[in-house]
Amino acid sequence: MKKIIAFAGSNSSTSINVQLVKYASSLIEQAEVEFLDLRDYDAPIYSADIEKVGIPQPIKNLVSKLAEGDAYIIGSPEHNGSLTAFMKNTIDWASRVEAKFLGGKPVLLLSTSGGKRGAASSLEDLNNKMKYFAGEVAATFSLGSFYDTFDKEKGVITNEEEKQIIAEAIVQFEKAL
Ligand SMILES: Cc1cc2nc3c(=O)[nH]c(=O)nc-3n(C[C@H](O)[C@H](O)[C@H](O)COP(=O)(O)O)c2cc1C
Numbered sequence: 001m002k003k004i005i006a007f008a009g010s011n012s013s014t015s016i017n018v019q020l021v022k023y024a025s026s027l028i029e030q031a032e033v034e035f036l037d038l039r040d041y042d043a044p045i046y047s048a049d050i051e052k053v054g055i056p057q058p059i060k061n062l063v064s065k066l067a068e069g070d071a072y073i074i075g076s077p078e079h080n081g082s083l084t085a086f087m088k089n090t091i092d093w094a095s096r097v098e099a100k101f102l103g104g105k106p107v108l109l110l111s112t113s114g115g116k117r118g119a120a121s122s123l124e125d126l127n128n129k130m131k132y133f134a135g136e137v138a139a140t141f142s143l144g145s146f147y148d149t150f151d152k153e154k155g156v157i158t159n160e161e162e163k164q165i166i167a168e169a170i171v172q173f174e175k176a177l
Contacts, residue, residue, distance in 0.1 A: 002031040002177050005066055008075030008110075009087025009126075011039050016146045017075035017119075020112045023155055024073055024141075027170045030177055033073070036065060038090055045085075046092045059093040063101050066094070071106040071177055072135065078113050078122030087126075091133065100134035106176035107135040108169065111142045112150070118142035138176035139169040 006025045008017035018037075025033040041062040044050060066072070076083050094101045109127055111119035120142040130137050143149055143166070149159040157163045 002070040003068060004028060004031045004033045004071045004073055004177075005036060005069035006033050006073035006075075007036040007038050008077065009038065009084050009090065010075070010077045011042065011084075011086045012077075013039075015075075015077065016112050016114075016150070016152075017077045017110070019150065019152065019155060020110050020143055020146075021073055021075040023150075023157060024108065024110055024166060024170065026155075027167065028073075028174065030174050031070065034069075036062070038062075038086070041090065043089065043093050045089055046096075051096060055093065055096055059090070060097055062090070063094050063097040066101055067098075067103070069105065071108075071138075071173070072102060073108045073110065073173075074126065074135075075110045075112070076119065076122045076126040078111065078119035081121045082125045083122045083129075091129070095133060099132070102130070102133045102135035104134045104136055106138040106173060108173040109137055109140045112144075112146045114146050116144045118144035118146070120144075136176070139172035141166045141169040
């Protein structure tokens with residue numbers, strides 16, 4: 001069975017993007033999904049000086065882990081209209097281990113926020129960067145107004161229209177597996 005690696009670019013213990021990623025993962029039928037908590041792969045802000053001493057071990061571990069995947073589900077929270085500094089730092093470091101660290105494999109990109117646009121700018125930002133890391137974007141989905149459209153207790157989208165849209169994104173993603 002194929003393996004999907006799922007994670008979100010948040011270092012918050014209450015990340016809403018992690019919740020969306022886990023919900024999307026629960027809809028996958030044709031592969032097993034392993035969730036990575038990116039906080040387990042934390043690294044200092046990229047510095048050429050640190051790199052000269054050595055790439056941080058957690059980043060090496062992350063790149064090895066990612067190589068085990070056949071596809072990826074990536075959630076991208078938004079800070080001031082772009083991906084988070086935490087996410088950017090993680091991918092900058094990862095690219096120093098292996099430039100094309102997503103290996104040309106299929107990616108489902110997700111984002112959410114409390115705002116109506118659901119962190120769509122962050123998703124677009126990450127989508128534009130996928131060419132650097134050889135991520136093949138198969139589908140995207142942004143969930144707007146998270147606190148009105150998602151039940152945090154049950155871990156599910158409650159808005160019927162959004163449920164339909166993410167289900168279609170999952171179909172596209174699974175076709176690419
Ligand atoms: C510094 C900062 C900037 C933010 N900028 C945006 C933004 O541009 N657009 C947006 O929709 N939400 C923005 N937010 C709100 C985040 O979407 C919200 O904190 C969300 O919970 C982050 O995702 P996470 O919980 O998965 O970490 C911002 C939050 C912070 C702390």
